Amino acid sequence: MTNSRRDIFKFAGGAVAGALFTPAPWRLITDTALWSENWPGIPRPARGEIRAKFTNCALCPAGCAVRARCVGEQPVSLAGVHGGLCPFGLTGHHLPYHPARLKQGPIEEAKAAVRKRAPDGIAILDLNPGRTVSWTYRRAMASLQGLYLAPESQPVAYDLSAAKTVLSIGAPLLDGWGTPANVNAARQNFRLIQAEAVESRTAVLADEWIPLAPGTERAFAQEILGALQGERTSVVARELTADGSSFVLGDAPEIPEINRLLGAYGKIIVAPSEAPVPEPWKKSAAAITRLADVPDHSIGVLLIDESNAASYIPWHFIEPKLTGDNPLVVTFAATRGGYARHAQYALPIAVYPELTDDIAPAVDSIHPTFRISVPLVAPVVTPPAGLANPADFVGALAGVPASNALRERADAIHQSAEGAIVTYADGKETPVKDLTADAFWKSLNQGARWDRPPGLSSLVPAASRSTLRPAEPIESSADLPLIAIREPHNPALVSPLMTKLYQESGLRLAPNRVALNPDDARAAHVPNGARAVLQTRIGRCSVEVTVDPAVPPGAVQVGGSPGIQDVCGPAARVKVVPA
Amino acid sequence: MTLRGPIVFAAGVLAALGAGWAGFPRVIYQTHRQPVDFSHQIHADKAGSKCDDCHAFRADGTFAGVPTLDKCSGCHAAAMGSTVAEKNFIERFVTPQREPEWLVYARQPENVYFSHITHVKRANLKCERCHGNQGTSNTLPPFQQDRISGYSRDIWGHAGRPAMTMDACVACHRQSHLEHSCLDCHK
Numbered sequence: 001m002t003n004s005r006r007d008i009f010k011f012a013g014g015a016v017a018g019a020l021f022t023p024a025p026w027r028l029i030t031d032t033a034l035w036s037e038n039w040p041g042i043p044r045p046a047r048g049e050i051r052a053k054f055t056n057c058a059l060c061p062a063g064c065a066v067r068a069r070c071v072g073e074q075p076v077s078l079a080g081v082h083g084g085l086c087p088f089g090l091t092g093h094h095l096p097y098h099p100a101r102l103k104q105g106p107i108e109e110a111k112a113a114v115r116k117r118a119p120d121g122i123a124i125l126d127l128n129p130g131r132t133v134s135w136t137y138r139r140a141m142a143s144l145q146g147l148y149l150a151p152e153s154q155p156v157a158y159d160l161s162a163a164k165t166v167l168s169i170g171a172p173l174l175d176g177w178g179t180p181a182n183v184n185a186a187r188q189n190f191r192l193i194q195a196e197a198v199e200s201r202t203a204v205l206a207d208e209w210i211p212l213a214p215g216t217e218r219a220f221a222q223e224i225l226g227a228l229q230g231e232r233t234s235v236v237a238r239e240l241t242a243d244g245s246s247f248v249l250g251d252a253p254e255i256p257e258i259n260r261l262l263g264a265y266g267k268i269i270v271a272p273s274e275a276p277v278p279e280p281w282k283k284s285a286a287a288i289t290r291l292a293d294v295p296d297h298s299i300g301v302l303l304i305d306e307s308n309a310a311s312y313i314p315w316h317f318i319e320p321k322l323t324g325d326n327p328l329v330v331t332f333a334a335t336r337g338g339y340a341r342h343a344q345y346a347l348p349i350a351v352y353p354e355l356t357d358d359i360a361p362a363v364d365s366i367h368p369t370f371r372i373s374v375p376l377v378a379p380v381v382t383p384p385a386g387l388a389n390p391a392d393f394v395g396a397l398a399g400v401p402a403s404n405a406l407r408e409r410a411d412a413i414h415q416s417a418e419g420a421i422v423t424y425a426d427g428k429e430t431p432v433k434d435l436t437a438d439a440f441w442k443s444l445n446q447g448a449r450w451d452r453p454p455g456l457s458s459l460v461p462a463a464s465r466s467t468l469r470p471a472e473p474i475e476s477s478a479d480l481p482l483i484a485i486r487e488p489h490n491p492a493l494v495s496p497l498m499t500k501l502y503q504e505s506g507l508r509l510a511p512n513r514v515a516l517n518p519d520d521a522r523a524a525h526v527p528n529g530a531r532a533v534l535q536t537r538i539g540r541c542s543v544e545v546t547v548d549p550a551v552p553p554g555a556v557q558v559g560g561s562p563g564i565q566d567v568c569g570p571a572a573r574v575k576v577v578p579a
Numbered sequence: 580m581t582l583r584g585p586i587v588f589a590a591g592v593l594a595a596l597g598a599g600w601a602g603f604p605r606v607i608y609q610t611h612r613q614p615v616d617f618s619h620q621i622h623a624d625k626a627g628s629k630c631d632d633c634h635a636f637r638a639d640g641t642f643a644g645v646p647t648l649d650k651c652s653g654c655h656a657a658a659m660g661s662t663v664a665e666k667n668f669i670e671r672f673v674t675p676q677r678e679p680e681w682l683v684y685a686r687q688p689e690n691v692y693f694s695h696i697t698h699v700k701r702a703n704l705k706c707e708r709c710h711g712n713q714g715t716s717n718t719l720p721p722f723q724q725d726r727i728s729g730y731s732r733d734i735w736g737h738a739g740r741p742a743m744t745m746d747a748c749v750a751c752h753r754q755s756h757l758e759h760s761c762l763d764c765h766k
Contacts, residue, residue, distance in 0.1 A: 015592065
């Protein structure tokens, strides 16, 4: 008997039918599904002893106290201590693993290049001034006869608890302006009037929102100033003067004068107090120079510290200050998105929560305070690539020892014998004079916070001049029909998880996005979600478009990416065209 | 009409059934022996041990799982009896102070959160409800590991033991009206 081809098919058909009545196919389906849950690359939850570590969030000057739930040495979740954390802070432990993180750079080559050029017009731009490392930079620049540059940040501090009425002209008072705990604690004691073109998160939570036409913020400030000088009448100005304890926040150059007329200086707006600094540092530190005061074409070597930058200075403000003859720019950055686009050398740095750094005082911190962001994880980027330590790099150029600066600062604070330290693990407050220097240092390295009590702070009235970057002249142009409204500054690195939530919930515009009113979007022929080009007098930038009826006609809300900020100043006129 | 066609088809069916039921389990499961030939029955009968004498809760309520060598050494510092299993245990583990690498039949995926104390103390479930007759067995069954998924064959219910799959958990929670949300188990 011979088997035909038909027999083979019949046998195979029978085998297939029979197999369905065995566990084999069903087991294989299940196993394949389970295998796909466990294939290489799938992250596995850490196993080990669960304990808590304490640190201070370094993502912004608010420096919120953080309790990290750790499995072994690995933080798996962050929470605030006696208060909440912002969404950026809640996901801070993701940042060392961020895919966009800068992980390698020619550190030795950059060092040699700077040594070769220094001190030929050397300067350092510190985008997070007020830290201990800032003193190292100042000492190094004094030694090299260079310049220590800081953004035109507020050289004043605001005592919100002393205010009864606050007029905010576009400032994000309730959305990342100061320390959330301070702002929320003082909030019920003052009336907040928010004047701006869009109904921002601060506007929603304000007692009154005054919708302004886009680009008229400065005119509004001039109107208030005129009313205070008796030249005209204004309901808002009358309200500000009625209770005798008011101040105005915003970017307009008229605001310092308004605050002077309101009598806010010395009462609400005070000189910021700094934690004690070793005396030798003060004697050998370069002065703080505003970028605007630097002569054009005078900087040959520019070092930029972008670590946890509190702000971003658009490149078109910096570029004119560099020498025309092949200037050297070295940036210490966590990503390639900032000044790395303009620098010859972009050197990777440690990011929160793997870095050890103290936190600059917040704008609403009227008393001296000192806290250290204690590392929660070991640096993820390890040799041979390695991370650059900006303080060591700059200190080595000038022979200024930097590695022990935090301890020296802590010792200076301890020697002052003032204030008390709060340890979050047990919630205890211990006067500094009751601690040894070593115990004080140990507490700081366990995430504790030092504060000097209110009675000892120096409330010196600040100079009543504009401390912000001068507002750019308001352009008027028919070919650039829209006025840009900027979103608040975001940290350079944001967890991809938070980015997704923010975008999907509409809480914050993604850094590379712009939002347009439907009528303006139609006129520009850009649909929702489309790629487009944002065009200004300074340049062009690729963006993605969100169509949002909440944006007033004639305005475009722009995200906070450095690329957008480089081409788009405050009140800049812009055009959105299809890509 | 010839019967040749149906016979060939039936032969195919029978061949597949044989391969599927007898051959497939031998291929898909890799059999490992436990490091110690342990008898739950002897410990229960002769030593009068209860489950939670060895599989205890810690002070903070977490489940200690399989006891460590310290616990065993409390009684087995020296050989108790003259069985081969006892001799092996003392020589291979107690004397060199080496932890036995037990293979856990009930190991669950990483994305599953399971609290023993909630089920034992609050729901008053008996150990047998999930672990079957393990506590009265004289020998530990071989650990049959699925070559593809890596899990024990016992997870799906095998040789008289109840399944410990998600379906089994859901069925029990549903029966007890405790089916709240995915986050009960997937934190």
